Amino acid sequence: MRRDYVTLDLRHVDRDGDRLPTAVLAYDGPSDLLEERLTDAGGDPLDRERVDVAxxxxxxxxxxxxxxxxxxxxxxxxVVEVNADAESVRDLVDAARRDDDPDDADGCYRVAVERDGEAVASYEKRTLLVYDDEGGLLRQHSLIPSGVEL
Known part of the structure; x- marks a missing residue:
């Protein structure tokens, strides 16, 4: 899947917000390719336990x-990838670290995939791994839940 089919839009990244910070991946490429990527070999949609964010x-x-x-x-x-600036990702991580996450949330941030303005997938996540240009994990810039060993 080509990165130029996707744009990144951040929502609710203010630290005082009452909604989960959200990274919206807006896709405008071939719909069959997106559907194929968002499902497993059996045709079932990928759930949040089977998707990693980095x-x-x-x-x-x-x-x-x-x-x-x-x-x-x-x-x-x-599944989906998009070119992004580091400052935007830093804003998402900072907002996800806030102390007042909504009580009913399963994660500290959300990633939504949209096509033509319609949500086709949404994942509440607690982990977002940030790597340097040589592939080394930048723990201080990542979201890693306590108790998780990498």
Whole structure:
């Protein structure tokens, strides 16, 4: 799937908000490709337990950029990926670290995939791994729940 089919829009990243910070991945490519990526081999939709979220830096400078991605945990295949600036991802991580998450939330942030303005998938997550340009995990910039060993 081409990255230029996807744009990243952040919502509710204010630290005083009462809604989960959300990364919206707006997709405008072929619909059959998106549907294929969002389902498993049996045709069932991927649930939040089978999707990982990561950000890989490509450049480390004042205008740092990278790739924000959803990955199928079972196969390791990219589900959706998009070019993003590091500052946006940092805003998402900072907002997800706030202390006042909604009580009914299963995660501390949400990733939504949309096509033509309609939600096609939504995942509440607690983990977002951030890697440097050489593939090293940047723990201080990542969301890693307590008790999770990597």
């Amino acid at each position: 950000f890989r830096l490509r450049t480390v400078d004042d205008d740092a950029t990278g790739v924000f991605s959803l990955t199928n945990r079972m196969t390791g295949e990219f």
